[in-house]
Amino acid sequence: MLEQEIFKANDIRGIVVGDDPQWDLDGARALGAAFVELMGPGEFVLGRDMRALGRELSWAFIDGARRAGASVVDIGLSSTDQLWFASGHLGLPGVQLTASHNPAEYNGIKFCLADAKPVPPDFMTRLRDAAATVELGAEVQGELRELDLLEDYADKLSELVPQAGARELTVVVDAGNGMAGHTALTALAGRSLDIVGLYLELDGTFPNHPANPLEPENLVDAQRAVREHDADLGLVFDGDADRCFIIDERGDVVDPSVITAMIAVAELDKHPGSTIVTNTITSWSVAEAVEKAGGTIRQSRVGHTYVKALMAETGAVFGGEHSAHYYFREFWSADTGMLAALHVLELLRVSGQPLSELASVYDSYIRSGELNSTVDDAQACMDKVAEAFAGRGEADRLDGLSVRNPAEGWWINLRPSNTEPLLRLNVEARTEEKMCSLRDEVLALVRH
Numbered sequence: 001m002l003e004q005e006i007f008k009a010n011d012i013r014g015i016v017v018g019d020d021p022q023w024d025l026d027g028a029r030a031l032g033a034a035f036v037e038l039m040g041p042g043e044f045v046l047g048r049d050m051r052a053l054g055r056e057l058s059w060a061f062i063d064g065a066r067r068a069g070a071s072v073v074d075i076g077l078s079s080t081d082q083l084w085f086a087s088g089h090l091g092l093p094g095v096q097l098t099a100s101h102n103p104a105e106y107n108g109i110k111f112c113l114a115d116a117k118p119v120p121p122d123f124m125t126r127l128r129d130a131a132a133t134v135e136l137g138a139e140v141q142g143e144l145r146e147l148d149l150l151e152d153y154a155d156k157l158s159e160l161v162p163q164a165g166a167r168e169l170t171v172v173v174d175a176g177n178g179m180a181g182h183t184a185l186t187a188l189a190g191r192s193l194d195i196v197g198l199y200l201e202l203d204g205t206f207p208n209h210p211a212n213p214l215e216p217e218n219l220v221d222a223q224r225a226v227r228e229h230d231a232d233l234g235l236v237f238d239g240d241a242d243r244c245f246i247i248d249e250r251g252d253v254v255d256p257s258v259i260t261a262m263i264a265v266a267e268l269d270k271h272p273g274s275t276i277v278t279n280t281i282t283s284w285s286v287a288e289a290v291e292k293a294g295g296t297i298r299q300s301r302v303g304h305t306y307v308k309a310l311m312a313e314t315g316a317v318f319g320g321e322h323s324a325h326y327y328f329r330e331f332w333s334a335d336t337g338m339l340a341a342l343h344v345l346e347l348l349r350v351s352g353q354p355l356s357e358l359a360s361v362y363d364s365y366i367r368s369g370e371l372n373s374t375v376d377d378a379q380a381c382m383d384k385v386a387e388a389f390a391g392r393g394e395a396d397r398l399d400g401l402s403v404r405n406p407a408e409g410w411w412i413n414l415r416p417s418n419t420e421p422l423l424r425l426n427v428e429a430r431t432e433e434k435m436c437s438l439r440d441e442v443l444a445l446v447r448h
Helices: 025-039 053-067 080-090 123-135 150-160 180-187 219-228 258-271 285-293 304-314 337-351 355-360 377-388 432-447
Strands: 012-015 043-048 071-077 093-099 106-114 144-146 171-173 191-197 235-236 244-247 274-278 297-300 318-320 326-328 371-373 394-396 401-405 412-415 423-429
Touching: 025 123, 043 053, 043 080, 053 071, 053 106, 053 377, 071 080, 071 191, 080 093, 080 106, 080 150, 080 337, 150 180, 150 337, 150 371, 171 337, 180 191, 180 235, 180 337, 191 219, 219 235, 219 244, 219 258, 235 337, 244 337, 258 274, 258 285, 258 318, 258 326, 258 337, 258 355, 274 285, 274 304, 285 297, 297 304, 304 318, 304 326, 326 337, 337 355, 371 432, 377 401, 377 412, 377 423, 377 432, 412 432, 423 432
Parallel strands: 043 071, 043 093, 071 144, 171 191, 171 235, 274 297, 274 318
Antiparallel strands: 012 106, 093 106, 235 244, 318 326, 371 423, 394 401, 401 412, 412 423
């Protein structure tokens, strides 16, 4: 069984447990065979997270793929960025069984080409069509081998960001019972860190809080722990640990745009004049920091497929998104929350400053955060807002609707979600008063 709605713009996500599942083991088997039909009967690498039916779904996918003639390298439990590493390290296409930050009843699949390159924009459509008609082979043909790459993954991260000084740091790590519980202690080992671990046990039911750091309520435990332990910072990962939110020593969240600016400047120091990729709703503070550091900024649509593609096209050294996805050219231009965390740790270590002071240099705008609205017709809502804002700024439709007014120091972006039936609003302005005014105006148009 494979219901059509599980095929999203960039990956697969659907309910697998409960009374009304959207895909099952037979569907996973068909997806494995369809994947080989599209990619050819070579070898690929596969990993999975700790979610419900993850082991069984991965086995079914492997079975379908082997019946179609492909060989599989199974790396077992892995974070998504560990799978990207495996794809680059082995030079093979990759498949990761995960539903990222979705609720516990979901599972899904992310894909990449060899060297962690993004799949083409039409890949999910072609995969959906192939899975609907594919015929399973009668016999298993391809080979299967198991490979543990956790230490190799950690070694690669340490090679890219070695410890930069002797200052000891206290760090809260909230894995949310997700895959950072599998990777974090190995990746952070040997760095003069006193680690306060929260919810490191792998548990796909997420008994403590949802593994979605985009929601402020899921950061509260880590914020409290930072204050209680007088920690230097906190790291909060999502379910598949490819994203990391950073909390400063006061227990306040450091905006991902600010983290993007910090890392971008550090990368430009190593690679002068390079290109940095951001998305359509990244703070203007990033572009200002990049230009001041002598770099070039390029803007992508939201989503890892688009960011990776633009990084490949431009040779960008680094990319960052508002959702705490961070992409590194030296990591096959793939996104990795753990490598971003290491950058922040070492920047903090050598600065001698508290993180709040280090970050404040790049935090000159007021942001609304992402505000979601459920609507019947997203396009009609965007058209309504576009009409109301006509003549008030520079408008484009690169990714939903954006209206920018550099002279007055504000922008708005309204875009449909790639994974959920929502319309997402982001607003930024130089003052709290202006941001709130614009936010309320757009929400009134969208919700009434």
